[in-house]
Amino acid sequence: MAAAMEHIREVENVALGRASKRDPWVVQSWLRCINEHRLDPTRACEAFILSETELRFHRQQSEELISIARSGLEGLYTQMAGQNYVLLLGDSAGVAVEFLGDPNFDHRLRKAGLYLGAEWSEPRAGTCAIGACIATGEALTIHQTDHFDVTHTPLSCTAAPIYDTRGEFAAVLDISLLSSPIAKASQNLALHMVAATVRRIELANLMAQTRHEWVLRFSRSPDFLDVDPEAGVSLDGSGRVIGMTHRGAQILARAAGVSWRRPELLIGQPLGRFFELGVDDLGELTRQRPTHDRTVVARDGNRLFAHAIEPQLRRTRRAPAPAPVARGALARLGAGDRQIAALQAKAAKLAPTALPILIQGETGTGKEFLARALHEASGRRGPFVAINCAAIPEALIEAELFGHAPGAFTGAAPGGRKGLVEEAAGGTLFLDEIGDMPLALQARLLRVLAEGEVTPIGALRPRRVDLRVISATHRDLPAQVRAGTLREDLYYRLSAATFVLPPLREREDFDWLTQRLLDGRARLSPSASASLRARDWLGNLRELGNALAVAVALCEGGVIERADLPPEPGQTPAFDGEAEALRAVLARCGGNVSEAARQMHVDRTTVHRRMRRLGVAAH
Numbered sequence: 001m002a003a004a005m006e007h008i009r010e011v012e013n014v015a016l017g018r019a020s021k022r023d024p025w026v027v028q029s030w031l032r033c034i035n036e037h038r039l040d041p042t043r044a045c046e047a048f049i050l051s052e053t054e055l056r057f058h059r060q061q062s063e064e065l066i067s068i069a070r071s072g073l074e075g076l077y078t079q080m081a082g083q084n085y086v087l088l089l090g091d092s093a094g095v096a097v098e099f100l101g102d103p104n105f106d107h108r109l110r111k112a113g114l115y116l117g118a119e120w121s122e123p124r125a126g127t128c129a130i131g132a133c134i135a136t137g138e139a140l141t142i143h144q145t146d147h148f149d150v151t152h153t154p155l156s157c158t159a160a161p162i163y164d165t166r167g168e169f170a171a172v173l174d175i176s177l178l179s180s181p182i183a184k185a186s187q188n189l190a191l192h193m194v195a196a197t198v199r200r201i202e203l204a205n206l207m208a209q210t211r212h213e214w215v216l217r218f219s220r221s222p223d224f225l226d227v228d229p230e231a232g233v234s235l236d237g238s239g240r241v242i243g244m245t246h247r248g249a250q251i252l253a254r255a256a257g258v259s260w261r262r263p264e265l266l267i268g269q270p271l272g273r274f275f276e277l278g279v280d281d282l283g284e285l286t287r288q289r290p291t292h293d294r295t296v297v298a299r300d301g302n303r304l305f306a307h308a309i310e311p312q313l314r315r316t317r318r319a320p321a322p323a324p325v326a327r328g329a330l331a332r333l334g335a336g337d338r339q340i341a342a343l344q345a346k347a348a349k350l351a352p353t354a355l356p357i358l359i360q361g362e363t364g365t366g367k368e369f370l371a372r373a374l375h376e377a378s379g380r381r382g383p384f385v386a387i388n389c390a391a392i393p394e395a396l397i398e399a400e401l402f403g404h405a406p407g408a409f410t411g412a413a414p415g416g417r418k419g420l421v422e423e424a425a426g427g428t429l430f431l432d433e434i435g436d437m438p439l440a441l442q443a444r445l446l447r448v449l450a451e452g453e454v455t456p457i458g459a460l461r462p463r464r465v466d467l468r469v470i471s472a473t474h475r476d477l478p479a480q481v482r483a484g485t486l487r488e489d490l491y492y493r494l495s496a497a498t499f500v501l502p503p504l505r506e507r508e509d510f511d512w513l514t515q516r517l518l519d520g521r522a523r524l525s526p527s528a529s530a531s532l533r534a535r536d537w538l539g540n541l542r543e544l545g546n547a548l549a550v551a552v553a554l555c556e557g558g559v560i561e562r563a564d565l566p567p568e569p570g571q572t573p574a575f576d577g578e579a580e581a582l583r584a585v586l587a588r589c590g591g592n593v594s595e596a597a598r599q600m601h602v603d604r605t606t607v608h609r610r611m612r613r614l615g616v617a618a619h
C-alpha cells in the first residue's frame with residue numbers, strides 16, 4: 001500500500017514538471033498519460049482483455065504478419081526457455097494477437113494481462129512497453145514501477161517495433177516477466193534479443209515479399225554478412241527503393257540526411273541517392289565475390305559490407321509456367337508463356353494436316369514466323385511461298401498468284417509463267433494481309449481452295465495443285481465480312497483452324513525472347529533489361545528486334561546499357577540523380593577517372609561503364 005502511494009506521488013511530481021531519475025521515454029509516457037490520455041494515477045485498472053469476437057477481428061487483420069513472425073517468436077521463446085518470459089505479438093492498436101507462455105501460469109498470466117487479446121495501448125493501460133513502443137516507434141523496456149498504473153508495477157516488459165517493408169509501423173514484439181530482479185539492467189539482454197528477433201522477422205518479411213526484384217543486404221561485419229545480415233533494402237529493375245527493413249530505412253535515411261520517420265522520402269528513390277552505386281553495379285556484390293571485397297560506401301561516408309541477391313525468374317502465382325512443350329521449329333516460337341504453350345500444342349497437331357490456317361495478331365507479333373514454323377513442322381517437301389496481298393498492286397496480283405498461259409495478254413511471257421500458287425505446289429502458300437485481297441480475286445482463290453485446281457490467265461483447262469494455305473491478318477475479318485469487303489465463304493474456307501498470337505506486352509517469356517533475338521551477340525545490363533520490360537512495344541517483336549539490333553551495334557564490351565537502347569517512341573531518355581552525382585564527383589576530381597574511382601571506392605572500369613551508361617563525359 002505504501003509502495004503504491006509512493007508510486008502515485010512520484011507520477012504526480014513528474015506531472016508537476018519536477019526532475020526525475022526515470023528514463024526519458026518513461027517520463028514522456030507518464031506525461032502523455034496525464035495530459036493526453038487523461039489517465040488518473042490514483043485509479044488502478046485491471047488488465048483489459050478483448051472479447052473472442054474482437055480478438056478474432058484483430059487476428060484476421062494481422063494474419064500475414066503473424067504467420068511471418070511466428071517462426072521468429074518460436075525461436076526466441078526457445079532461447080528464453082526456463083526463464084518464465086512470456087512473448088506477445090501486439091498489433092498496431094496494441095492488442096496481443098499472438099501469445100507464447102508457460103501454461104502452468106495460465107491463470108496468473110491472464111489476470112496480469114500477459115495474454116491473448118489483452119489490450120496494451122497507452123490510452124487504455126497507461127505506460128507499458130507495448131504502448132510506449134507504439135507511441136515512440138523505438139525498442140524499450142518498461143520495468144516494474146516505470147508502469148503508470150500500480151496494477152502493472154510487478155511486471156517487467158521489453159518491446160521492439162516491427163515495421164513493414166514500406167517503413168510503416170506494423171506490430172510490436174514484447175517479452176514480459178511476471179516477476180523480475182529489481183535492477184532494470186537485468187533486462188538489457190532481453191532488449192537485445194527482442195531487437196535481434198525483430199530484425200530477422202523484418203528480413204524474412206522483405207525476402208518473402210520480393211522475389212522478382214533485387215535485394216541488397218548489409219552488415220558492418222563481413223563474417224555475418226551472408227549468414228545474419230543487419231539490414232535489407234529491395235530495389236526494382238531500375239534501382240529504385242521499393243522496400244526495406246527498419247535498419248535498412250535507418251541506413252538510407254542517414255545516407256540521405258533525412259529522418260527515418262519519413263519513409264516516403266526513401267521509397268521510390270534511386271539507389272544512387274544513398275550510395276555510390278547504381279543497379280548495374282549490383283552484379284559485383286553477389287556471392288560470387290568474397291564478402292571482404294563487397295564493400296559499399298553510403299553518401300554520408302558510412303562504409304558497409306553488402307550482399308546483392310539477384311531477382312528470381314519471374315513466375316506468376318496463378319499457376320506454374322508451362323514446361324517447354326514443343327520440339328523442332330515450333331519450339332522456336334517461345335518458352336515459358338502460357339498462351340504460346342497452348343498454341344504450340346495446337347500447332348503440333350494441326351501442322352501435318354492439309355487444313356487451311358488463319359493466323360491473327362497485331363503487327364509484328366510473329367505471324368509469318370509462325371507460318372514458317374508450321375510449314376517446317378508439316379513434313380511437306382515443297383517450298384514455303386509467301387505473298388503479301390497488301391504490297392502487290394491490285395492489277396498484278398492475279399498474274400502473280402495464278403500465272404498465265406503463253407501469249408495470254410500483251411507483254412505476257414512467250415512461254416507462259418507459273419503463278420505463286422503453282423510454285424507452292426507440294427508446299428505452303430502464305431497469304432499475308434489476306435484482308436487486303438481484292439474482292440474480284442477472292443472468288444478465284446476460293447476455287448483453288450475448294451477444288452485444289454488453278455487456272456492460269458488465258459489457260460483453257462485448270463491444273464491440279466496440292467498445296468496448303470496459311471493466311472494472316474491484323475485486321476478484324478468478321479467485320480470485313482459484315483462490311484462486304486471479304487467474301488464470307490472465303491473467310492470460312494481460310495479459317496478452318498485459327499491461331500491468335502499474343503502481343504509482346506502480354507508475353508511471360510519476354511526474357512527468353514530477348515535472349516533469342518540477341519543470339520549471344522551481347523547481354524543486357526539489369527537496368528537495360530528493366531527498361532525494355534517496361535515499354536509498350538506497339539510494334540511487338542519486330543520493334544524489339546530492331547531496338548536490340550541498334551543496341552548491339554552501339555554497346556561496348558558486349559554489355560548493353562540503358563543508354564545504348566533507342567528511346568521509346570515519344571519519350572526522352574531516362575534521367576535521374578545518378579548522372580548528376582557522377583558529374584559532381586568527376587568535376588571535383590578535375591575529370592580524373594582514377595581519382596573519381598578512388599573517391600567512389602569502385603574500380604576504374606566501373607566508373608567508365610557508368611559514364612557511358614549515363615552519358616556523362618569526363619570534362
Ligand SMILES: Nc1ncnc2c1ncn2[C@@H]1O[C@H](COP(=O)(O)OP(=O)(O)OP(=O)(O)O)[C@@H](O)[C@H]1O
Pocket residue numbers: 332333334361362363364365366367368369370432472474516517541542545
Ligand atoms: N518466336 C520468335 N522468336 C524470334 N524472333 C521472332 C519470333 N517471332 C517473330 N520473330 C521476329 O519478329 C519479327 C516480326 O515477325 P513477323 O514478320 O513474323 O511478324 P508479323 O506478325 O508477320 O508482322 P506483320 O503483321 O507486320 O506482317 C521478325 O523479324 C521475326 O523474325
